Amino acid sequence: MGEASLGFLNANQAAAEGAITAGLKFFAGYPITPASDLFEYLAKKLPKYGGVVVQSEDEIAAINAIIGASWAGAKAMTATSGPGFSLMAESIGFAAMTETPIVIIQNMRAGPSTGVATATGQGEVMQSRWVSHGHYGIVVLTPFSSQEAYDLTIKAFNIAERLRVPVVVLMDYVLVHTRERVVLKKPPEVEVLERKKPTKPPGEYRPYEPDPEDLVPPMANYGEGYAVLVESMAHDERGYYAPVDDVYERLVKRLVDKIEVNRHMVVESATYHTDDAEVLFVAFGSVARSVMSVVKEARMEGKKYGLFRPISLWPMDEKGLRKAAENAEQVIVVEMNYGQLVREVERIVRDKPVHLVPLLKLDLPTPEEIVEAARRWL
Amino acid sequence: MAVIRNIHPLDRFLRPERLPHMWCPGCGIGIALSAFLRAVNELEEEGRIDSRKIVFVTGIGCTARASGYVRFDAAHTPHGRAIPYAMGVKLANPDLIPVVFSGDGDIVGIGGNHFIHAARRNMDMLVIMVNNMIYALTGGQVAPTTPEKIYTTTTPWGNPERPFNAVTLAWIAGANYVARWSVTHPELLKNSIKKALLMEGFRFIEVLSICPEVYGRHIGFRSPVELYTHLRKVVKIRGKIRPLETEYDWERGITLGEFVVRDEPGFVRRLMEVVKGGKA
Amino acid sequence: MPARRFIVTVVADRCKECGICIALCPKNVLEKGNKLNWKGFHYTVPARPEQCIGCRLCEYNCPDFAIFVVEAEAAKGETVWARQA
Numbered sequence A: 001m002g003e004a005s006l007g008f009l010n011a012n013q014a015a016a017e018g019a020i021t022a023g024l025k026f027f028a029g030y031p032i033t034p035a036s037d038l039f040e041y042l043a044k045k046l047p048k049y050g051g052v053v054v055q056s057e058d059e060i061a062a063i064n065a066i067i068g069a070s071w072a073g074a075k076a077m078t079a080t081s082g083p084g085f086s087l088m089a090e091s092i093g094f095a096a097m098t099e100t101p102i103v104i105i106q107n108m109r110a111g112p113s114t115g116v117a118t119a120t121g122q123g124e125v126m127q128s129r130w131v132s133h134g135h136y137g138i139v140v141l142t143p144f145s146s147q148e149a150y151d152l153t154i155k156a157f158n159i160a161e162r163l164r165v166p167v168v169v170l171m172d173y174v175l176v177h178t179r180e181r182v183v184l185k186k187p188p189e190v191e192v193l194e195r196k197k198p199t200k201p202p203g204e205y206r207p208y209e210p211d212p213e214d215l216v217p218p219m220a221n222y223g224e225g226y227a228v229l230v231e232s233m234a235h236d237e238r239g240y241y242a243p244v245d246d247v248y249e250r251l252v253k254r255l256v257d258k259i260e261v262n263r264h265m266v267v268e269s270a271t272y273h274t275d276d277a278e279v280l281f282v283a284f285g286s287v288a289r290s291v292m293s294v295v296k297e298a299r300m301e302g303k304k305y306g307l308f309r310p311i312s313l314w315p316m317d318e319k320g321l322r323k324a325a326e327n328a329e330q331v332i333v334v335e336m337n338y339g340q341l342v343r344e345v346e347r348i349v350r351d352k353p354v355h356l357v358p359l360l361k362l363d364l365p366t367p368e369e370i371v372e373a374a375r376r377w378l
Numbered sequence B: 001m002a003v004i005r006n007i008h009p010l011d012r013f014l015r016p017e018r019l020p021h022m023w024c025p026g027c028g029i030g031i032a033l034s035a036f037l038r039a040v041n042e043l044e045e046e047g048r049i050d051s052r053k054i055v056f057v058t059g060i061g062c063t064a065r066a067s068g069y070v071r072f073d074a075a076h077t078p079h080g081r082a083i084p085y086a087m088g089v090k091l092a093n094p095d096l097i098p099v100v101f102s103g104d105g106d107i108v109g110i111g112g113n114h115f116i117h118a119a120r121r122n123m124d125m126l127v128i129m130v131n132n133m134i135y136a137l138t139g140g141q142v143a144p145t146t147p148e149k150i151y152t153t154t155t156p157w158g159n160p161e162r163p164f165n166a167v168t169l170a171w172i173a174g175a176n177y178v179a180r181w182s183v184t185h186p187e188l189l190k191n192s193i194k195k196a197l198l199m200e201g202f203r204f205i206e207v208l209s210i211c212p213e214v215y216g217r218h219i220g221f222r223s224p225v226e227l228y229t230h231l232r233k234v235v236k237i238r239g240k241i242r243p244l245e246t247e248y249d250w251e252r253g254i255t256l257g258e259f260v261v262r263d264e265p266g267f268v269r270r271l272m273e274v275v276k277g278g279k280a
Numbered sequence C: 001m002p003a004r005r006f007i008v009t010v011v012a013d014r015c016k017e018c019g020i021c022i023a024l025c026p027k028n029v030l031e032k033g034n035k036l037n038w039k040g041f042h043y044t045v046p047a048r049p050e051q052c053i054g055c056r057l058c059e060y061n062c063p064d065f066a067i068f069v070v071e072a073e074a075a076k077g078e079t080v081w082a083r084q085a
Helices: A011-022 A036-049 A059-071 A082-097 A125-130 A146-163 A245-261 A285-300 A318-324 A341-348 A367-377 B029-045 B063-068 B082-092 B104-110 B112-121 B166-173 B186-197 B212-218 B224-234 B267-277 C020-024 C057-061
Strands: A004-009 A024-029 A052-055 A075-081 A102-108 A139-141 A166-172 A180-185 A229-231 A269-272 A279-282 A305-310 A312-314 A330-335 A354-358 B054-058 B073-076 B097-103 B125-131 B177-182 B202-208 B235-237 B253-261 C005-011 C030-036 C042-046 C067-072 C076-080
Touching: A004 A011, A004 A146, A011 A024, A011 A036, A011 A075, A011 A102, A011 A146, A011 A166, A011 A180, A024 A036, A024 A059, A024 B082, A036 A052, A052 B082, A059 A075, A059 A082, A059 A102, A059 B073, A059 B082, A059 B112, A075 A082, A075 A146, A082 A102, A082 A125, A082 A166, A102 A146, A125 A312, A125 A341, A139 A146, A146 A166, A146 A180, A166 A285, A229 B063, A269 A318, A279 A285, A285 A305, A285 A330, A285 A367, A305 A318, A318 A341, A330 A341, A330 A367, A341 A354, A354 A367, B029 B063, B029 B097, B029 B125, B029 B186, B029 C057, B054 B063, B054 B082, B063 B073, B063 B097, B082 B097, B082 B104, B082 B112, B082 B125, B082 B267, B097 B104, B104 B112, B104 B125, B104 B166, B112 B125, B112 B166, B112 B202, B125 B186, B166 B177, B166 B202, B166 B253, B177 B186, B186 B202, B186 C057, B212 B224, B224 B235, B224 C020, C005 C042, C020 C030, C020 C057, C042 C076, C057 C067
Parallel strands: A024 A052, A024 A075, A075 A102, A102 A166, A139 A166, A229 B073, A279 A305, A279 A330, A330 A354, B054 B073, B054 B097, B097 B125, B125 B202, B177 B202, B235 B253, C005 C076
Antiparallel strands: A004 A180, A139 A312, A269 A305, B177 B253, C005 C067, C030 C042
16 A cells, blocks of 8 residues: 556546545445446446445435445445435435435536536535535535545545535536546555544443534444434434434534534635735636636736635635635636525625626636626626 | 333333333334334344344334334434435445334335335345324325225325235335234234344335324224224235235225245345456 | 243333223233323223233233233232333
């Protein structure tokens, strides 16, 4: 171990490789464009690493199967696109409520509804955070290259296992059809974390009793003699249904707060020429690549443009964004929907004008198209 | 604080601090659960099962609350999703023994698609469906198992739907073991569970139950004993008949018995075989 | 062969007064009690344990884990409480 290898991979393949490096042992999925080739890649490869890949009857079965598999001790994952993600909604809340480590790869395509299955989109900025009913914590990471698809999938497993939360890796149609060079780092070059095991014997162990420091309860797997109850109803530390104010409040707060407390593990962003940027672009995923070209060309012409790219979308690097916007006269959010990320940016950057450049296009916008769409502010 | 004592012989499989349970007086779910726990108890005493390997999975509904009362590894999953959850458990750790214990609405209503596909795959799990013929937890709406013409709160003029005969459904979808029993015959049920627990593949046991509070009131019975006594007249035990010959009719009768016993390889074994065959 | 004897135990705070055990007992061992448990149910009492033949129909058909039968040297009816102060 300790070596790395090179791959020429699209984001689906890179994410699959990242999952294998992270120790993936169970994958369930349902065919959907543009996530099927990740599924197919793993179907061929994962059994060689002692893992199981199964096709379920629908996405609802897939998400519940990976939740069950996670409690049986496996690192577990599924992959889908918008329509499948919507079907998984209820059970993503189940995973959050029961603090089950799972990873969901979500390859965005053009919605709503069936939309355009073979075109890109970014319509799930808000849905990825609020996909299920009720209030809970969730982590969403957004790669913008095959390399990041690899790295962030490993990070997604580390966060899921260590914080006992569902983690979404939000990719898009363009990324999963772009092959590029990926350095496949292996441990110890890359950190792979495992879930915390109980330190108390069965009988004393409580599956939802958090460590006071990180608010994350150690996790006993099925079959280890702990008689753990995975409870979808509001529950106390034993997992017993408890419809009383203080138990409910403590639970919901902790589901959210444990991500806040462990923000350092999660929050990540990238900046490009932001130190002196007078015009700050904000974009993520494949669109950020086009925006990067816009910034690059503008810089050659002496224009002080910069790019802030959230890598963790939920929660976002708020401090990083505020810092990047310090010298900006205006902030321009470029996204392939009709205005979602912009709401978050407006909330974080309060003292600057924030403009929306919504690009409802089916192909990745070119830098020229972005400049054209943003012309009135440039 | 009150001290809770283990008293009943099955208390070691229960969480006595949570008893009495939430089920209404005379509800048959407790009888079905008792039969299951006795089956596990006997198998463990006979050295044929390790109860720590059981994963007790339920969905949503009255029956599904059972997961909170048993001292096994357990899950109370979203409505209808117990079967795919159990599938994930089994495939991630084939040493575990998933048991789905849930209601008719959960298993053949909202979870119907998972049910037929798990049976088709011969997925290794035991599914015990407690059938009270009604959506009871939500107050008495029509279920896919409600007999025709019966009053429910969503069919106030009588049920126009035809019910599922879950036995034929499980059989035609490919289950290794299919039986139907009733809470009025708990020892036969227990014996069937003991047998099914030790088999591989998809095993399905339907348990006709009594819901005196909702179903019983709908059809005019005033007490649990009246409904229990009536159900005993409705059910007819038949030996050596095929699934297609079973009846599911509140007037003509509901057939009890063991209808399918097959020894086809379960999904886990099939999967291992193809993966090995492909030299993975 | 000497007659077999049984202890019939009712867990009073689990009983919900459904009456199934009383109706099914072939030997009239059980009857509805006069006292209430803390849930407000008249719990079953094992009034005539000496008539018990150990068929366990009450135990197997009790939905509440509230009654069981154990073979013993002398017949006895017991009412116990799971929850104790």
